[in-house]
Amino acid sequence: MDLSAxxxxxxxxxxINNFIxxxxxxLCPFIGVSKHTGPAISMGIAVxxxxxxxxxxxxxxxxxxxxxxxxxxxxxxxxILVIAAFVQFAEIIIQKKSPALYRTLGIxxxxxxxxxxxxxxxxxNTDMFFINNKAVAGSFFMSVLQGFGAGAGFTLAMFLMSxxxxxxxxxxxxxxxKDAPVTFIIASLMSLAFLGFSGFKI
Amino acid sequence: xxKTGLFGEFVKGLWKENPTFRIVLGLxxxxxxxxxxxxxxxxxxAATFVLVGAxxxxxxxxxxxxxxxxxxxxxxxxxxxxxxxxxxxxxxAPLLSRSLGIYVPLIVVNCxxxxxxxxxSSKHPPIRSILDSLGMGLGFTWALVVISFIRxxxxxxxxxxxxxxxxxEPALFMILAxxxxxxxxxxxxxxxYFMSKRR
Amino acid sequence: xxxxxxxxxVLGVICLAATLVLAVTYEVTKPKIEEQLKAEEQxxxxxxxxxxxxxxxxxLDGIEYFEALKGRTVAGYCVRVTGNGYxxxxxxxxGVDLDGTIEGVSVLENSETPGLGAxxxxxxxxxxxxxxxxxxxxxxxxxxxxxxxxxxITGATISSKAxxxxxxxxxxxxxxxxxx
Numbered sequence: 001m002d003l004s005a006x007x008x009x010x011x012x013x014x015x016i017n018n019f020i021x022x023x024x025x026x027l028c029p030f031i032g033v034s035k036h037t038g039p040a041i042s043m044g045i046a047v048x049x050x051x052x053x054x055x056x057x058x059x060x061x062x063x064x065x066x067x068x069x070x071x072x073x074x075x076x077x078x079x080i081l082v083i084a085a086f087v088q089f090a091e092i093i094i095q096k097k098s099p100a101l102y103r104t105l106g107i108x109x110x111x112x113x114x115x116x117x118x119x120x121x122x123x124x125n126t127d128m129f130f131i132n133n134k135a136v137a138g139s140f141f142m143s144v145l146q147g148f149g150a151g152a153g154f155t156l157a158m159f160l161m162s163x164x165x166x167x168x169x170x171x172x173x174x175x176x177x178k179d180a181p182v183t184f185i186i187a188s189l190m191s192l193a194f195l196g197f198s199g200f201k202i
Numbered sequence: 203x204x205k206t207g208l209f210g211e212f213v214k215g216l217w218k219e220n221p222t223f224r225i226v227l228g229l230x231x232x233x234x235x236x237x238x239x240x241x242x243x244x245x246x247x248a249a250t251f252v253l254v255g256a257x258x259x260x261x262x263x264x265x266x267x268x269x270x271x272x273x274x275x276x277x278x279x280x281x282x283x284x285x286x287x288x289x290x291x292x293x294x295a296p297l298l299s300r301s302l303g304i305y306v307p308l309i310v311v312n313c314x315x316x317x318x319x320x321x322x323s324s325k326h327p328p329i330r331s332i333l334d335s336l337g338m339g340l341g342f343t344w345a346l347v348v349i350s351f352i353r354x355x356x357x358x359x360x361x362x363x364x365x366x367x368x369x370x371e372p373a374l375f376m377i378l379a380x381x382x383x384x385x386x387x388x389x390x391x392x393x394x395y396f397m398s399k400r401r
Numbered sequence: 402x403x404x405x406x407x408x409x410x411v412l413g414v415i416c417l418a419a420t421l422v423l424a425v426t427y428e429v430t431k432p433k434i435e436e437q438l439k440a441e442e443q444x445x446x447x448x449x450x451x452x453x454x455x456x457x458x459x460x461l462d463g464i465e466y467f468e469a470l471k472g473r474t475v476a477g478y479c480v481r482v483t484g485n486g487y488x489x490x491x492x493x494x495x496g497v498d499l500d501g502t503i504e505g506v507s508v509l510e511n512s513e514t515p516g517l518g519a520x521x522x523x524x525x526x527x528x529x530x531x532x533x534x535x536x537x538x539x540x541x542x543x544x545x546x547x548x549x550x551x552x553x554i555t556g557a558t559i560s561s562k563a564x565x566x567x568x569x570x571x572x573x574x575x576x577x578x579x580x581x
């Protein structure tokens with residue numbers, strides 16, 4: 001596995017298969033927390049941190065516990081537990097070590113447990129990667145990169161969306177389309193733009 | 203506390219508090235699998251089963267579970283039901299399980315399920331919880347069917363896999379990601395409009 | 402501390418119960434799931450080579466393949482092929498006769514984009530088999546390639562290429578090893 005394969009994973013998860021805009025994972029915070037740029041970026045960073053760490057942890061769990069003992073059917077249960085435990089743990093650590101960081105990221109961390117993006121990336125990591133024309137569960141670095149890429153793509157989409165929505169506050173949207181509906185329609189246009197990347201297969 | 207009648211508990215999920223259109227929850231599966239009516243129905247039924255099963259259980263043990271660890275407990279219960287659905291689907295409906303893909307395990311993080319467990323079942327007796335979750339599940343299902351009907355018919359020219367009209371050239375856009383977002387945006391907007399008119 | 406113990410205990414009991422329930426469900430559904438997979442594979446094999454009476458699974462140099470038998474004589478080979486599709490693996494079965502001419506291809510599982518890549522398995526109204534896969538029939542496995550003798554699906558070049566390349570490589574590999 002050479003460097004180009006790793007770069008390809010990043011580009012593909014950030015742009016081509018952007019988690020929000022093409023896989024629809026992590027839509028709830030995308031609609032809920034994208035009103036202002038500041039919180040949107042904080043949320044993005046928190047998600048990136050958790051997706052990366054969750055990729056590492058679930059990969060280890062899958063490789064060294066679930067696969068050897070043929071327990072793949074416990075995947076859903078064990079992954080969600082591990083992720084929930086990790087998020088809780090991270091929350092406590094951050095609260096103790098850096099109260100300032102906690103004040104900006106804290107509430108988002110709590111929301112992340114039920115963020116589909118985190119769980120989705122963990123599941124996707126176990127499902128598909130191609131090495132020598134054979135589908136295998138991702139290698140360690142590929143999983144970590146995919147986790148990071150997913151978070152980065154999430155942050156990018158959050159950032160773009162919050163920028164648009166800050167402007168939107170000054171425009172005259174029909175009352176019944178305020179908030180969620182208009183956000184969906186904007187997301188649709190963004191997703192259309194991101195479709196432009198879809199010709200690439202690296 | 204018990205103000206609404208039993209029937210009211212059931213009906214509210216269908217329209218007034220419809221999880222998809224009114225509360226805007228559980229969107230990931232809604233948008234991702236709504237490419238065909240078949241998938242929509244499958245996903246709706248799977249999610250309803252998880253909702254009802256998990257909520258009955260949570261409602262039964264609601265007095266035993268300590269406040270502080272309730273979320274992990276709920277999550278474990280939900281994950282169990284999801285895995286049961288996943289295995290059962292693989293065994294008895296392999297085609298459906300293929301086309302729903304990773305979105306079946308993702309029911310675990312569907313906010314509707316945890317949301318109902320937290321907001322309703324952990325505070326109400328089993329009968330009410332069953333009605334509530336059944337209503338929510340059916341509300342979710344019909345929303346999915348509507349969205350997938352629009353997307354499949356416009357985007358692929360078919361309904362339930364049957365061609366509507368051979369001369370109709372489908373708008374591919376609708377079946378791809380942007381079409382999903384556009385459909386739900388317009389639907390929610392339209393429903394908001396009707397609701398405000400009625401008042 | 403006492404409270405912590407109680408929390409742990411409750412959570413532990415619930416986890417244990419959940420694992421037990423899942424283990425039972427798994428054991429109950431496992432034979433059924435395997436049976437489904439087998440049945441699916443068998444029906445794919447039959448549709449690729451309708452004239453063969455039975456298929457025997459064999460292994461050669463790490464490649465698993467099926468020998469299609471007509472009575473006692475070998476009529477051809479079928480092999481499991483996995484293509485690197487746009488959204489993930491595409492699982493297929495390809496069948497060739499003894500000269501390496503493709504008899505048929507059947508897609509078992511794919512997660513390609515509906516409306517684009519998923520058309521590899523699309524059956525047009527009034528037809529009985531997917532039009533994209535039909536192109537492979539009667540062509541020599543070593544020669545198939547997009548743009549030369551296989552038409553790609555509009556807007557889904559990646560999926561089309563994944564299918565074509567995977568079949569060519571896997572079948573070529575198998576035939577090469579069989580000849581030795």
